[in-house]
């Protein structure tokens with residue numbers, strides 16, 4: 001099946017995170033119809049070809065975010081215009097999925113495959129990454145991974161991590177007519193927020209820059225005439241390999257006077273050295289691809305191997321109404337995935 005047709009079929013099947021049964025069955029059947037022996041685990045699909053000591057993983061996700069407001073077409077009826085396909089998930093990441101499936105089918109037919117390749121289509125990447133975690137129970141440890149996400153055919157070798165922290169500033173409530181008799185927890189929270197905003201980080205990561213701390217939620221107080229005794233706020237902390245999650249959390253705890261609760265610290269930053277075989281293979285396969293940092297998160301977090309993120313499409317298109325992808329880029333990505341595999345096993 002041509003890339004364009006396959007992509008349209010994938011877009012037509014709704015696969016909002018947590019509801020991947022139908023698309024999982026489609027991918028399973030499609031691989032089987034092409035003479036391969038896929039397996040399903042939960043709604044994840046995986047399949048291997050080739051043999052040898054070296055194992056390379058090709059991974060992409062089956063799910064999409066929900067339909068957001070602003071679509072001016074049916075998000076599940078892919079529209080083709082000016083060499084682009086528009087539909088929910090076309091860019092994130094059914095374009096990469098299409099290219100990977102087509103590359104995998106071609107690799108299965110190739111007589112000079114010198115290692116083992118696993119293709120893994122994971123569920124729930126957009127919500128909790130459960131799919132890839134389930135898959136790592138089924139797939140042996142791999143030597144390297146290629147994760148299919150929109151990178152405009154650039155080679156992303158680093159990705160920021162994420163920690164989410166909740167702060168509770170405690171004061172002493174009292175009547176607002178006598179402010180000196182209470183301790184205003186909102187003021188304490190503001191002090192902490194200011195201190196966190198003014199934290200300076202000396203070292204910028206070559207591809208990811210400096211870490212960031214952004215206050216995203218705040219709530220405090222109970223009544224207009226009561227001094228607030230408690231104020232809570234939440235920060236989104238983007239980490240880098242130079243300032244990984246634990247280091248950032250420790251630094252934040254030292255800085256803030258509020259009580260700090262770690263809501264999430266499992267999404268750690270990732271980085272693959274430029275001298276790793278997978279990076280060299282990708283550069284040979286796609287010399288025009290730039291080495292970049294990936295601006296979002298992806299399933300790579302839970303793959304314990306050197307990896308690159310590579311795929312057709314543009315990250316800024318992800319999670320937006322009327323997301324589209326260029327058909328030519330999807331076709332090209334399919335060819336490059338094949339080349340990466342061959343180069344890796346050389």
Ligand SMILES: [Zn+2]
Nearest residue numbers: 061092093149
């Ligand atoms: Zn994605």
